[in-house]
Amino acid sequence: MDTTPPPLDRIDQAIIDVLRVDGRITFEKLSTLVHLTPRPCLERVRKLERRGVIRGYGAIIDLQKVAPGISLMVLVALSGQSERAAQKAFEATMQACPQVLECHLISGHFDYSMRLRCRDLEHYRVLSESWMNDDALHIDKLVAHPELAAVKCGIPPFGQ
Structure with a gap:
């Protein structure tokens, strides 16, 4: 059927x-x-x-008007020997983190693409260090790209 x-x-x-x-x-x-x-x-x-x-x-929502801060796109690579349990731990941690606005499993050299909102770069540094130091997450690499300006926001109409 x-x-x-x-x-x-x-x-x-x-x-x-x-x-x-x-x-x-x-x-x-x-x-x-x-x-x-x-x-x-x-x-x-x-x-x-x-x-x-x-x-x-x-x-x-215009996040800058609600709470001034920085938005970052972050790429995450888990270690090569990370198993499904590590992936689940990583995903649970990201879902529980209020600074993580979006988290997507992707293909390629990185495993995840995330959108974060932090007070400032120091806040991001402390947050990312806590993730890197958490052995259960098996994070191999984090690459952050701070957002400079929003060029296009929102979702385009269906089929376009």
């Missing part, structure tokens, strides 16, 4: 495009933009939520 979910159709993709830009839009306005009546539009959104296509709604 095939358990692959059905592909998204043109209307589902249009709904996603609109919600990516404006998650607070009313169903009345959304239904007009995707050329449906409100009830079927609401049913499609709920179906997309149940399928996990729409995982949640949120606000785009």
Whole structure:
């Protein structure tokens, strides 16, 4: 039996495009933009939520206005002999760390790409040293790239 979910159709993709830009839009306005009546539009959104296509709604926050500090992109390489338990320990530590905004398992010379927010470089230095000194994490290398300016933020429309 095939358990692959059905592909998204043109209307589902249009709904996603609109919600990516404006998650607070009313169903009345959304239904007009995707050329449906409100009830079927609401049913499609709920179906997309149940399928996990729409995982949640949120606000785009200007972190500099909330808490001045620095944003960093950090690449992480775990040691070659690190096993799955070490990977799980690393991931659990990153999930629990409030300074880690995003953490992605990647391919290539590094194992993870992370986005961090710290008060200043000294705060990052202390944090990264604590990770490097934690033998359970098996971190071989951390390479940090402080963000100088945001050139483009947000998510582009679906399919672009």
